Amino acid sequence: MKNKNKRYLFPAGMIISFFLDGTIQFIFTPQLQSQTTIMVSHLLLLWLIMGIFYSDNKHLELWAFGIGLAFDSYYTGILGVYMILLPLIVYLTKIAYQYFEPSFFVLLLIYFIDLTVLEVSYYAINEMIGFANESVTTFISTSFGPTLAFNLVLFVILYYPISKLMESVNRYN
Amino acid sequence: MQKFFSNRRLIIILIAIIVSFSLISFSVSVRNKKSTPPLIQEFGNDVVGLFDRAVSYPANGLKSSVVGISDLLNTYQENQKLKKQVDKLAQVQVESDTVKNENKQLKKELKLNSTLTDYTSINASVLTRLPSGWLNQLVISKGSASGVKKNAPVMAGSGLIGRVIEVNKTNSKVELISTTNDSANRFAVQVTNSDGDIVNGLITGYDKTDNLLIMGQITSKKSLKKGDAVVTSGLGGTTPKGLNIGDVSKIEKGDYGLASKIYIKPAADLSDLTVVTIAQTLN
Numbered sequence: 001m002k003n004k005n006k007r008y009l010f011p012a013g014m015i016i017s018f019f020l021d022g023t024i025q026f027i028f029t030p031q032l033q034s035q036t037t038i039m040v041s042h043l044l045l046l047w048l049i050m051g052i053f054y055s056d057n058k059h060l061e062l063w064a065f066g067i068g069l070a071f072d073s074y075y076t077g078i079l080g081v082y083m084i085l086l087p088l089i090v091y092l093t094k095i096a097y098q099y100f101e102p103s104f105f106v107l108l109l110i111y112f113i114d115l116t117v118l119e120v121s122y123y124a125i126n127e128m129i130g131f132a133n134e135s136v137t138t139f140i141s142t143s144f145g146p147t148l149a150f151n152l153v154l155f156v157i158l159y160y161p162i163s164k165l166m167e168s169v170n171r172y173n
Numbered sequence: 174m175q176k177f178f179s180n181r182r183l184i185i186i187l188i189a190i191i192v193s194f195s196l197i198s199f200s201v202s203v204r205n206k207k208s209t210p211p212l213i214q215e216f217g218n219d220v221v222g223l224f225d226r227a228v229s230y231p232a233n234g235l236k237s238s239v240v241g242i243s244d245l246l247n248t249y250q251e252n253q254k255l256k257k258q259v260d261k262l263a264q265v266q267v268e269s270d271t272v273k274n275e276n277k278q279l280k281k282e283l284k285l286n287s288t289l290t291d292y293t294s295i296n297a298s299v300l301t302r303l304p305s306g307w308l309n310q311l312v313i314s315k316g317s318a319s320g321v322k323k324n325a326p327v328m329a330g331s332g333l334i335g336r337v338i339e340v341n342k343t344n345s346k347v348e349l350i351s352t353t354n355d356s357a358n359r360f361a362v363q364v365t366n367s368d369g370d371i372v373n374g375l376i377t378g379y380d381k382t383d384n385l386l387i388m389g390q391i392t393s394k395k396s397l398k399k400g401d402a403v404v405t406s407g408l409g410g411t412t413p414k415g416l417n418i419g420d421v422s423k424i425e426k427g428d429y430g431l432a433s434k435i436y437i438k439p440a441a442d443l444s445d446l447t448v449v450t451i452a453q454t455l456n
Contacts, residue, residue, distance in 0.1 A: 019228040022301030022312070026229070027236050029302060029444045035382050038306040073214050074221040075303045076310065077204065077339050077346055080196030084189055091186075122305075129201050132307045133353035143306040 006169045010057045013165075014067055017043040022075060032150075038143045039150040044071070045118060046155060047162070048086065049111055052093050053102040054166035060094070061087045081125055089114050104159055111155050112148070119144050204338070205356065215341045222300065222312065222344035229300045233447060289407035289414035294328075295319055295451040300344060309349035311335075313449055316343045321451055324358060324411040328450045332417045332440030333360070333405065337451065350386060351379040351443050362388060362418055363406040364435065370395040373406055376418075380436060384443075385422055388435040397421055403437050413454050 024041045025032065032039040048064055051057055068082035093114060100106045123139055126132035132139070210218070280288065297315035315321050317340045325337045327347050336358055339346040348357055360376045370393075377389035388403070401421045407414025422438040 015224065016228065019225050019301070021304040022225070023229050023232045025304040026299060026302035026311075027232055029446075033306075033444060035384065040304050040306055042304070070217070070221055072200075073210075074218050074225075074312070075301075076305070076308060077210065078197060078200040079214075080193035080200065083196070084193035087189070088186070125197065126305075126307065129197060130355035131353070133355065134307065139306075147306070 009169050010051055010055050014047050017047040018067055036142060037146040039146045042151050048090055049093060049114055050162045052097055054163045056170050060090050064090045085118055085121055089117055115148055115151055119147060210339055218341040219343050225300050291455050292413040292452045295321060295453060298448050299446050307353050309352050311347045312344055313347055314344055316341045316345045318342050321345050325451050325453045326412045326416060328452055329441045329446050332419055334441045334443060349443055361406045361408040362403055364397055364401050364403050366397050366401050386437040386439055388437055391433055397424055413452055416452060
């Protein structure tokens with residue numbers, strides 16, 4: 001029974017971080033979005049990346065696909081953006097995983113690269129369909145830079161709790 | 174390297190990219206139609222929204238209690254100020270009630286069932302905000318079950334904040350007036366100057382650095398001053414007439430001296446929204 005319950009940690013955490021992203025954005029709007037800086041929380045991506053290294057979940061691309069589809073449908077209404085970006089990032093990170101031993105600094109760098117891929121391609125898609133209306137330079141200075149900084153701080157704070165939590169679940173399986 | 178993109182993997186990735194691009198173009202093209210979203214998507218959004226309540230209601234409660242404490246500190250000064258205003262307000266309230274009644278009777282006399290100013294209001298709380306830099310969207314807690322319809326304008330506090338763009342059974346999406354989306358529906362607005370002249374136009378954009386709305390497509394050259402009130406004009410049919418937007422902040426002559434641009438300071442604070450009101454036209 002105990003083992004069975006522990007299998008649900010990964011999906012449960014994923015769903016909670018999915019909702020927390022929106023709730024953080026909503027509650028802290030005055031702090032996160034000012035005239036010169038826009039910070040966006042990416043806890044969902046953080047949970048997925050930690051899942052690759054510390055959980056023994058085998059079907060991460062499928063989970064990423066499902067939660068990405070839900071994200072598109074519930075938050076933006078434009079299907080097909082996170083639906084493809086999240087599984088692709090998970091797939092590429094899994095390849096990188098083969099060459100590294102998981103440690104704090106390795107994950108920090110990999111998370112940095114993943115955030116860059118996600119933010120830049122999300123911006124490119126939105127620019128393509130006419131939803132984002134800013135130049136590349138304003139994107140980098142107002143949105144991209146602050147978002148990276150904010151999420152790396154979140155990573156530093158959350159790395160140990162999440163990795164310990166995921167490892168404690170794996171040991172008994 | 175050949176392990177990265179073996180043939181089978183490559184084909185799967187290519188197909189996924191093609192599918193996702195066609196889904197994106199499909200979503201964008203049906204976005205402004207009345208019948209969206211598709212039934213399955215609507216059902217999915219309702220289920221997700223149900224779970225979101227479990228996360229967002231405690232969080233909102235926490236926020237309002239923090240705000241409550243800081244409000245408590247300012248209470249005394251505010252109370253003094255408000256006392257002065259209350260006396261005036263009571264008088265205005267009585268006057269407006271009489272005028273409203275008279276207006277209703279006159280409409281009956283003329284056999285006008287509904288005019289541009291009539292609307293019903295639906296209150297909703299904000300569930301969440303889209304975690305993205307430029308798509309300014311909210312998800313609110315009322316949907317078609319409560320009578321919300323697509324394209325209805327949404328108010329908060331003292332002014333207009335946006336428009337409903339997608340309606341599910343129990344929640345709906347609101348696109349804020351500050352959106353940079355090129356294909357968003359625009360609000361028809363009018364400015365009344367001190368002489369009583371009316372200038373019509375559209376909200377065409379948003380100035381991010383100064384938090385000002387931009388009004389373009391202006392129809393006349395009547396002179397306007399800083400501080401003139403801007404309200405919705407009711408033209409176009411989906412928005413009732415007379416919803417407050419803000420006041421004129423500055424006026425700029427446009428390119429080649431043809432049309433001018435009017436910058437409007439919005440009355441509502443777009444970054445701090447917890448409860449919103451949907452103004453639903455009756456017809």
